[in-house]
Amino acid sequence: MRTRFTLNGEPRELETHPMRRLLDVLREDCGLTGTKEGCGEGECGACTVLVDGEPVVSCLVPVAQAEGCELLTIEGLGGDHPLQRSMMTEVGAQCGICTPGVVLAAKALVDAPRKPTLARVREALAGNLCRCTGYEAIHRAVLAAHAERHAK
Amino acid sequence: MLGSRAGLETTPAGVRILVANTEIGQGTRTMLAQIVADGLGIPYEQVEIAQPDTSVVPDSGPTVASRTCMVVGGLLEKCARRMRERIGHTSPAEYHARQGRLHVEEQYAAPEGRRWSDETYRGDAYATYAWGCDVAEVELDPVTHETRVTKFTAVQEFGRPIHPAMARGQIEGASAQGMGWALLEHVVMRDGQMANAQLTNYVIPTTLDTPPMDVVMLENPYAGGPFGAKGVGEMPIDGPAPAVVNALRHAGLDVRSIPATPEALLSTPRLRSVNGASDAAQEDGAR
Amino acid sequence: MRTSSRDFTLRRARTLDGALAVLRDDPGTVPLAGCTDVYVALQFGQRPGSRYLDLTPLKALRRITERDGNLVIGALATYTDLQRSRLVRSRLPMLVEASRLVGGMQIQNRGTVGGNLANGSPAGDTLPVFAAAEAQVVLQSTQGERRVPFTSFYTGYRASVRRPDELITAVEVPAVDARQWFRKVGTRAAQAISKVVFAGVRASTPRLALGSVGPTVVRLSRTERVLGSGGSLETAIDELKLEISPIDDLRSTADYRREVAANLVREFWARTA
Ligand SMILES: Cc1cc2nc3c(=O)[nH]c(=O)nc-3n(C[C@H](O)[C@H](O)[C@H](O)COP(=O)(O)OP(=O)(O)OC[C@H]3O[C@@H](n4cnc5c(N)ncnc54)[C@H](O)[C@@H]3O)c2cc1C
Ligand code: FES
Ligand code: FES
Numbered sequence: 001m002r003t004r005f006t007l008n009g010e011p012r013e014l015e016t017h018p019m020r021r022l023l024d025v026l027r028e029d030c031g032l033t034g035t036k037e038g039c040g041e042g043e044c045g046a047c048t049v050l051v052d053g054e055p056v057v058s059c060l061v062p063v064a065q066a067e068g069c070e071l072l073t074i075e076g077l078g079g080d081h082p083l084q085r086s087m088m089t090e091v092g093a094q095c096g097i098c099t100p101g102v103v104l105a106a107k108a109l110v111d112a113p114r115k116p117t118l119a120r121v122r123e124a125l126a127g128n129l130c131r132c133t134g135y136e137a138i139h140r141a142v143l144a145a146h147a148e149r150h151a152k
Numbered sequence: 153m154l155g156s157r158a159g160l161e162t163t164p165a166g167v168r169i170l171v172a173n174t175e176i177g178q179g180t181r182t183m184l185a186q187i188v189a190d191g192l193g194i195p196y197e198q199v200e201i202a203q204p205d206t207s208v209v210p211d212s213g214p215t216v217a218s219r220t221c222m223v224v225g226g227l228l229e230k231c232a233r234r235m236r237e238r239i240g241h242t243s244p245a246e247y248h249a250r251q252g253r254l255h256v257e258e259q260y261a262a263p264e265g266r267r268w269s270d271e272t273y274r275g276d277a278y279a280t281y282a283w284g285c286d287v288a289e290v291e292l293d294p295v296t297h298e299t300r301v302t303k304f305t306a307v308q309e310f311g312r313p314i315h316p317a318m319a320r321g322q323i324e325g326a327s328a329q330g331m332g333w334a335l336l337e338h339v340v341m342r343d344g345q346m347a348n349a350q351l352t353n354y355v356i357p358t359t360l361d362t363p364p365m366d367v368v369m370l371e372n373p374y375a376g377g378p379f380g381a382k383g384v385g386e387m388p389i390d391g392p393a394p395a396v397v398n399a400l401r402h403a404g405l406d407v408r409s410i411p412a413t414p415e416a417l418l419s420t421p422r423l424r425s426v427n428g429a430s431d432a433a434q435e436d437g438a439r
Numbered sequence: 440m441r442t443s444s445r446d447f448t449l450r451r452a453r454t455l456d457g458a459l460a461v462l463r464d465d466p467g468t469v470p471l472a473g474c475t476d477v478y479v480a481l482q483f484g485q486r487p488g489s490r491y492l493d494l495t496p497l498k499a500l501r502r503i504t505e506r507d508g509n510l511v512i513g514a515l516a517t518y519t520d521l522q523r524s525r526l527v528r529s530r531l532p533m534l535v536e537a538s539r540l541v542g543g544m545q546i547q548n549r550g551t552v553g554g555n556l557a558n559g560s561p562a563g564d565t566l567p568v569f570a571a572a573e574a575q576v577v578l579q580s581t582q583g584e585r586r587v588p589f590t591s592f593y594t595g596y597r598a599s600v601r602r603p604d605e606l607i608t609a610v611e612v613p614a615v616d617a618r619q620w621f622r623k624v625g626t627r628a629a630q631a632i633s634k635v636v637f638a639g640v641r642a643s644t645p646r647l648a649l650g651s652v653g654p655t656v657v658r659l660s661r662t663e664r665v666l667g668s669g670g671s672l673e674t675a676i677d678e679l680k681l682e683i684s685p686i687d688d689l690r691s692t693a694d695y696r697r698e699v700a701a702n703l704v705r706e707f708w709a710r711t712a
Contacts, residue, residue: 001449018451019444019491021478040440040482042475043351043630048545054519057545059440060478062471064449065495091317094325095177105544122359126629127543129351132177134328135359137321295702296624297695336627340689352479352632353689358543360628414626415695 005066007032008076018064023047025063026073034074034100038129045128048101049073055105057127074100083110083145092141094132102128102138110145118143155270157210158227159257160188160235162248166198167235169228170257172212173220174204178385179318180220186314187225187378191232194243210257218282218383221314222376227258229378234258263376280374282310282382286327286391289363290399297414299335301363301396306388309370312380316369323367323388330392332357338411441484451493455500455579458606461492463581466603468492472515473549475542476558500553500608503527510612511577514553519544521552531572531612533621533638537564540623543630553607559597559655564623566656567638569610570648571619577609578602586611596654617642618711622703634691637703641711643667647704652683652696659683662704672708676701 001018004011007030014029023040026032026049038046040059047058050072077084083103086092093099105128109116116124121142122135130138159170169188175181185199202209212224234256239247247254262268268275287305292298306323313319336355340347348354373380393410400407406421449471452458462468469488471477472495480487494500494515501515503524510530512521518538521527528535541547541564555563556576569576575586578601589610593599601607618641625631636650644667647659659682665675685696 017444017447018449018493019447021440024440039351041350041352041479042542042546045543045545054548055545056549059482060474060549062449062474062478062493064451064493065471065474067451089317091179091321093177094179094321118364123629124544125359127358127545129356129358129630130325131329131356132325133321134324134326134365135362136324136365137317139359295706296626296699298624298626300628348689355627355631358627358629414699415692418695418698 156213218385288395311374311382326388334393334396518547567648593655
């Protein structure tokens with residue numbers, strides 16, 4: 001089946017089985033290996049990508065359901081989003097498996113003008129398991145990135 | 153382990169670290185490169201690290217037991233200082249261009265007065281230890297028997313942190329794992345296999361389960377470690393579960409095993425008296 | 440994914456009539472909505488079917504509206520939709536609470552009400568809400584539409600009266616004019632499958648439902664009768680213990696579920712007094 005979507009701003013069209021996981025299509029067909037597979041069962045959030053701006057776990061999305069959608073993967077952030085920088089300075093990543101998913105799941109909080117409370121940050125990231133950091137550095141990174149992004 | 157070796161060589165761009173220790177996210181590469189850069193007095197960017205493949209690096213012993221910083225880092229600090237003596241005031245890159253590759257290597261020797269045998273694996277495996285104290289504040293829900301850690305404080309003394317932000321992350325991450333172990337992480341074995349080996353049923357903490365953490369790193373430089381450092385790898389996972397259990401005991405539950413899941417707490421006997429620190433003493437007296 | 444998708448076929452529904460025709464002609468076809476249950480099953484090497492029908496293009500089934508005094512929730516409404524809906528927030532706050540506690544944000548963005556009902560896990564978090572709210576399940580096939588009271592929808596463990604040629608198109612919830620209370624007990628604060636889940640409505644005859652304490656969601660009609668007729672709370676709890684049949688499994692124990700179920704009923708009664 002032919003599937004069309006916009007991937008990190010570029011229109012894409014590819015021929016693939018419609019039930020393949022979006023995760024596999026991104027990694028194998030599109031060569032974008034920034035999206036990680038932690039569990040394949042929707043639990044860990046490592047495979048999080050944005051579909052029409054909303055975070056979803058790409059291990060549970062048949063590629064057919066991405067038809068006509070705007071997809072954003074970690075590669076689409078380009079490496080210079082304030083949250084990517086603050087994840088470095090706050091050491092929000094240790095082994096790094098959860099990191100691309102965490103960044104995409106938290107991006108909306110960082111981009112929105114309203115300063116998120118710590119409780120809001122925790123809620124937004126509840127679907128992203130991290131075994132290494134204990135989350136504290138991730139929370140600091142999100143709040144720091146928000147402050148930087150909206151500094152007058 | 154006494155035979156652990158670490159090496160350092162010059163390159164056209166600076167120096168390359170030759171050790172067998174592996175990076176799995178704990179920050180080993182960063183920390184070792186910092187030690188070498190500071191030991192040589194060169195910018196961090198001029199330090200690279202060889203792949204930990206023992207066909208090209210010496211055997212530095214395993215990446216275990218919180219020894220990488222204190223032992224291997226210590227060897228590298230010596231390598232760096234020896235290299236500096238050999239090359240004088242030039243930079244390693246300039247030296248390399250003029251004289252060719254310079255390679256130095258150091259082997260671990262037990263500090264004075266320590267006894268250890270690689271044959272029998274007996275003696276003082278470590279010259280020193282790090283110390284820590286954890287405080288857990290918990291809330292127990294009488295409706296569901298669920299425990300929530302509401303605040304966690306970790307005070308740790310490991311000589312001196314080489315990279316404070318990473319050391320803090322190590323402590324926070326280990327504390328979260330320790331609290332997960334204390335309250336949630338239950339391995340169910342059936343027919344010799346782990347029956348809950350999936351993230352859906354082997355339950356680790358999420359952002360909503362970990363409490364705010366206060367981390368205090370006390371500095372007490374250790375003369376035998378690189379720049380005063382000891383190890384902080386494993387210690388922070390040891391304290392959280394005992395702290396959580398003691399908090400539950402303070403709340404009157406005679407918890408004797410972990411994880412203290414709500415199912416386990418349901419049938420946990422109550423302590424006969426609940427009196428803070430004097431608990432255990434009173435309990436012993438009652439026996 | 441452990442199950443290979445190679446020998447599967449997928450059709451995408453363009454119209455509701457077209458989808459119903461597919462199900463009529465080939466009742467073995469498995470509908471797909473948010474895939475948060477189906478793709479987990481595939482990952483675990485199960486094979487819910489080999490022919491699939493994607494419902495997500497049927498945008499009309501995602502709507503949440505009000506009709507004849509009923510709150511009508513389209514089967515494709517996601518947990519995020521439910522939380523954002525002004526109608527649901529004002530009319531059925533216990534469903535908002537249930538939705539907020541499903542999985543994490545990523546699952547809430549994809550998982551649907553229809554999927555939760557059709558999947559029929561006894562731990563499904565919306566099930567006690569609909570049971571306590573006396574909802575009706577709207578089923579549609581090429582032969583027409585029928586409404587099934589929620590309390591007679593399930594016939595056993597993950598079994599319902601839905602025929603293979605039928606789709607769930609909506610859930611209809613009559614006005615609830617009494618205090619609502621929802622509580623999920625999953626131990627982990629997010630990404631948790633309920634060990635016990637409770638929803639209750641404090642009407643003159645109260646309506647109480649529990650999940651994860653039996654093969655299907657349980658409406659506690661005998662407990663309700665005691666409470667509604669002025670019996671004591673502890674007599675009601677004795678009835679409750681006869682109405683549920685919890686089991687030991689990987690996540691929890693029968694004893695725990697029984698004890699916490701009773702505590703939840705006590706808590707509901709105290710909080711809605
Ligand atoms: C990490 C994770 C966390 C979760 N947490 C929770 C939780 O906290 N609480 C909870 O209750 N559930 C939870 N779930 C389960 C799941 O998300 C829900 O059951 C969800 O509502 C399923 O909806 P879906 O649209 O994704 O269903 P799908 O997977 O698309 O479908 C599920 C079943 O329903 C059928 N179906 C779907 N729509 C229709 C329809 N309109 N008519 C007829 N049949 C239909 C399908 O054929 C399939 O059999 C979780 C799942 C994951 C992966
Ligand atoms: S890989 Fe998708 S949630 Fe873990
Ligand atoms: S950094 Fe390792 S899982 Fe998050």
